[in-house]
Amino acid sequence: MQIEVKNKKQDFFAVITDVDIKNISNTNFVKIKQTLETYGVVVLKNQNINDNQQIEFSRKFGDLEKALEHDKLEGIQDEITRISNVDQHNNILPVDSKKVIYDRGNRSWHSDSSYKSIPSKFSILSSREIPDQGGGTEYIDARYALETWNKKKHKPSLEDLKQQICQHSIVYSRMVNTGDIFDESYKNKMPFVKQRLIRTHPFTQRSAFYVGSHCSHIVGWDIEISRKLIKEINDWIMNSGEIIHHKWSNKEIVMWDNRRVLHRGTYFDESSARRIMHRTTVAGDMPSYKESVKL
Numbered sequence: 001m002q003i004e005v006k007n008k009k010q011d012f013f014a015v016i017t018d019v020d021i022k023n024i025s026n027t028n029f030v031k032i033k034q035t036l037e038t039y040g041v042v043v044l045k046n047q048n049i050n051d052n053q054q055i056e057f058s059r060k061f062g063d064l065e066k067a068l069e070h071d072k073l074e075g076i077q078d079e080i081t082r083i084s085n086v087d088q089h090n091n092i093l094p095v096d097s098k099k100v101i102y103d104r105g106n107r108s109w110h111s112d113s114s115y116k117s118i119p120s121k122f123s124i125l126s127s128r129e130i131p132d133q134g135g136g137t138e139y140i141d142a143r144y145a146l147e148t149w150n151k152k153k154h155k156p157s158l159e160d161l162k163q164q165i166c167q168h169s170i171v172y173s174r175m176v177n178t179g180d181i182f183d184e185s186y187k188n189k190m191p192f193v194k195q196r197l198i199r200t201h202p203f204t205q206r207s208a209f210y211v212g213s214h215c216s217h218i219v220g221w222d223i224e225i226s227r228k229l230i231k232e233i234n235d236w237i238m239n240s241g242e243i244i245h246h247k248w249s250n251k252e253i254v255m256w257d258n259r260r261v262l263h264r265g266t267y268f269d270e271s272s273a274r275r276i277m278h279r280t281t282v283a284g285d286m287p288s289y290k291e292s293v294k295l
């Protein structure tokens with residue numbers, strides 16, 4: 001097994017070759033987990049797997065989340081979140097179908113499941129069919145952004161931000177990014193949840209901003225003032241570190257640590273190109289507002 005780190009200054013984004021997750025030793029599994037927690041994103045090259053193999057590998061990291069209703073495909077396991085413009089009959093969906101519009105919401109920077117009361121730890125995304133052009137996934141390091149927060153330029157101090165709790169919602173983020181796509185009963189099932197604005201990673205003990213598109217406002221603040229601040233933090237994250245663009249090969253895995261990195265999908269021609277991605281998501285332990293933070 002070989003590990004190459006793309007951004008050494010930020011300790012960000014590793015690529016692992018020469019390993020097969022279908023047949024992995026305990027030692028190599030522990031190494032992969034440590035690499036993920038150290039570098040935030042890990043590419044595992046050449047992984048020709050099916051759903052059961054993906055689920056089995058993913059369970060080694062912890063309990064898995066169940067896919068939400070818009071992420072499911074009839075006939076596949078509940079643990080698989082399907083991001084795809086291809087339907088259960090293997091046809092390309094119309095570009096104005098709900099699923100395609102819903103998936104387009106992934107093109108805003110986000111952290112997976114930050115809108116669930118217990119947010120996820122890791123996402124494990126497997127490419128099953130990819131377009132020739134476009135459809136890459138981008139990653140940015142929210143820890144580097146915090147560690148380089150410009151104390152002169154930005155008014156709130158990290159000491160102040162460290163105390164803040166935010167409200168996250170996928171109804172809010174999709175409303176902003178894709179328009180009003182959910183019915184009332186779904187909206188009622190997905191209320192705002194509280195998350196810390198700054199989280200300390202339990203393995204590295206280093207802190208990162210925890211924002212992204214699902215983050216709406218700060219508890220106890222004026223909504224518009226807090227949205228301005230959240231935008232300032234999101235903008236800072238995008239401008240402070242390196243955005244790494246991952247161009248997918250077919251049959252590979254990218255895993256990321258949602259407690260530290262933000263990610264987004266990028267454009268591809270949904271009307272003619274097929275894209276099938278299957279994600280498993282490792283559940284967290286508790287709501288992040290209950291975690292302790294250190295700077």
Ligand code: OGA
Nearest residue numbers: 083106136137264265279
């Ligand atoms: C995801 C996601 C983006 C993409 O799997 O959580 O946001 O490029 N994917 O498919």
Ligand code: MN
Nearest residue numbers: 106110111112
């Ligand atoms: Mn995502």
